[in-house]
Amino acid sequence: MNTPGFIEVFLSLALVALAIGLTVWWKIPVQKDMSLGSVRAFVQLVAVGYVLKYIFALESILLVFLAMMVMITVGAYTASERVKKIKGTFVVAFLAIFIGSAVTIAVLLLLKVISFEARYVIPLAGMIISNSMNATTLTINRISADIIGNRLAVETALALGKSWRVATRTFQREAAIAGMISTLNFMKTVGIVALPGAMTGMILAGAEPVKAVLFQIIVAYMLLSVVTISTIVALELTVRRFFTPFHQLRLDIL
Amino acid sequence: MNTPAAILEIKNLVREVPTKNSPKTIVRNISYTFEKGHIYNILGPSGAGKSSFLRLLNRLDEPTRGQVVFMGSSYDQCPACGLRRQIGYLFQTPYLFPGTVRENLLFAEDKLTEEDIRHLVKQCRIPPEIIDDSVENLSIGEKQRIALARLLAMKPEVILLDEPTSALDPTYTRAIENLIKSIVGETRVTVIMVTHNPEQALRMGGLALLLVAGELVETGTVDEVVNNPRTETGRRYKGKELQ
Numbered sequence: 001m002n003t004p005g006f007i008e009v010f011l012s013l014a015l016v017a018l019a020i021g022l023t024v025w026w027k028i029p030v031q032k033d034m035s036l037g038s039v040r041a042f043v044q045l046v047a048v049g050y051v052l053k054y055i056f057a058l059e060s061i062l063l064v065f066l067a068m069m070v071m072i073t074v075g076a077y078t079a080s081e082r083v084k085k086i087k088g089t090f091v092v093a094f095l096a097i098f099i100g101s102a103v104t105i106a107v108l109l110l111l112k113v114i115s116f117e118a119r120y121v122i123p124l125a126g127m128i129i130s131n132s133m134n135a136t137t138l139t140i141n142r143i144s145a146d147i148i149g150n151r152l153a154v155e156t157a158l159a160l161g162k163s164w165r166v167a168t169r170t171f172q173r174e175a176a177i178a179g180m181i182s183t184l185n186f187m188k189t190v191g192i193v194a195l196p197g198a199m200t201g202m203i204l205a206g207a208e209p210v211k212a213v214l215f216q217i218i219v220a221y222m223l224l225s226v227v228t229i230s231t232i233v234a235l236e237l238t239v240r241r242f243f244t245p246f247h248q249l250r251l252d253i254l
Numbered sequence: 255m256n257t258p259a260a261i262l263e264i265k266n267l268v269r270e271v272p273t274k275n276s277p278k279t280i281v282r283n284i285s286y287t288f289e290k291g292h293i294y295n296i297l298g299p300s301g302a303g304k305s306s307f308l309r310l311l312n313r314l315d316e317p318t319r320g321q322v323v324f325m326g327s328s329y330d331q332c333p334a335c336g337l338r339r340q341i342g343y344l345f346q347t348p349y350l351f352p353g354t355v356r357e358n359l360l361f362a363e364d365k366l367t368e369e370d371i372r373h374l375v376k377q378c379r380i381p382p383e384i385i386d387d388s389v390e391n392l393s394i395g396e397k398q399r400i401a402l403a404r405l406l407a408m409k410p411e412v413i414l415l416d417e418p419t420s421a422l423d424p425t426y427t428r429a430i431e432n433l434i435k436s437i438v439g440e441t442r443v444t445v446i447m448v449t450h451n452p453e454q455a456l457r458m459g460g461l462a463l464l465l466v467a468g469e470l471v472e473t474g475t476v477d478e479v480v481n482n483p484r485t486e487t488g489r490r491y492k493g494k495e496l497q
């Protein structure tokens with residue numbers, strides 16, 4: 001099979017038409033989202049395709065770095081938008097995503113698992129950052145909901161002379177698991193239930209399946225690393241914001 | 255000014271909390287000296303700031319102005335966690351951590367010996383056979399006594415009790431009152447107890463402070479404050495005009 005061109009993309013719109021037709025028939029009011037979503041997917045992906053083509057051609061370290069910072073910033077913004085409850089989450093989300101992604105990518109580069117070429121770094125960074133963003137959002141949401149909802153438990157521990165760290169320990173564990181669970185589940189079922197996008201893409205593009213699999217294993221390990229680091233950073237920074245230096249619970253950050 | 259018996263000195267304590275429009279003062283310039291081994295009843299209508307005052311004494315909240323001095327040293331010179339172990343705080347609704355009674359006592363003080371636990375349980379009239387039971391299914395009265403035992407496990411100098419009987423029926427209420435009095439007799443701990451009920455304050459005896467709208471309006475023996483108030487506000491409280 002040849003890789004698809006614009007004509008094939010145009011033909012695959014038949015599937016969109018089918019989906020929209022079905023929702024009209026079943027009176028599910030999502031036609032607007034569907035048509036808009038299809039257009040957006042088209043425009044965004046085509047745009048990113050040309051941007052990547054440009055970046056790959058230039059092979060400038062600065063440009064790769066810049067692209068990653070844009071991705072991290074957008075990721076942090078998206079995460080903080082989904083945590084409406086507490087103020088000033090952007091900085092926390094940014095640091096969590098940045099530190100997790102930077103450490104993971106740095107290790108991959110230092111061990112020479114991947115070489116510093118835009119065509120490797122950027123797609124991997126995309127996977128890393130989007131997983132980090134999800135873990136960060138889930139962690140921040142869970143820990144803040146748990147602290148707010150268990151105020152009496154937290155303050156009882158504080159009143160017994162415990163530090164904020166001890167007073168929130170069980171909630172921290174729960175939130176850490178919440179942040180990492182989808183990656184852990186993914187690791188367990190990868191290859192059996194899900195054939196991940198990266199691997200599927202490589203196979204479709206004509207790569208040998210075993211090569212694609214080896215690549216996918218690296219991807220799985222790197223996601224484990226980024227998600228763990230981002231979860232811990234997000235947790236640490238969020239919990240700290242709920243307490244004063246005198247171990248007093250403060251709810252004025254809500 | 256630092257008499258040997260003074261345990262907690264409160265100086266011009268103010269707490270303001272931000273609200274939508276302007277800051278609201280919930281503790282207004284309170285000064286008072288608590289002395290060792292006495293029972294203090296904090297009286298006042300609902301919303302007077304009794305709980306807010308107690309939270310400041312446990313340093314669960316920070317005062318906007320003024321200071322608290324514990325045994326000669328100002329709160330801002332003491333590490334908050336160590337301080338809270340000296341000045342125990344019992345919440346209005348007792349919270350026990352999931353686990354057994356024993357685990358709850360050990361959470362407060364992990365160096366408790368078997369002997370200490372037996373003593374605490376006896377002191378707080380907890381049935382010894384429930385020590386290793388889960389706290390989940392206990393009655394509220396039992397929970398309150400376990401929370402009290404957990405507090406005493408830290409060997410505090412002062413205990414702050416926020417309406418410790420508000421959730422209890424009259425028999426249990428008397429039992430807790432007597433328990434607190436017997437603990438004061440045994441340990442010379444200083445008790446600062448919030449109650450909205452003047453009758454209860456009279457039963458507890460000792461001294462009383464009347465708070466109204468964040469202000470300390472009356473101090474003296476319980477009898478003086480409850481039966482012979484000196485101020486107009488105190489008389490209105492006696493006449494049950496302030497609820």
Ligand SMILES: Nc1ncnc2c1ncn2[C@@H]1O[C@H](COP(=O)(O)OP(=O)(O)OP(=O)(O)O)[C@@H](O)[C@H]1O
Pocket residue numbers: 271272273278280298299300301302303304305306307450
């Ligand atoms: N963090 C806060 N933010 C805003 N207002 C507060 C805050 N804490 C307390 N208040 C207000 O301060 C006032 C005093 O509250 P507090 O709980 O101390 O009263 P109380 O004397 O203990 O009343 P009760 O007998 O009903 O328990 C109340 O009007 C309360 O709404």
Ligand SMILES: [Mg+2]
Pocket residue numbers: 304305306416
């Ligand atoms: Mg109260």
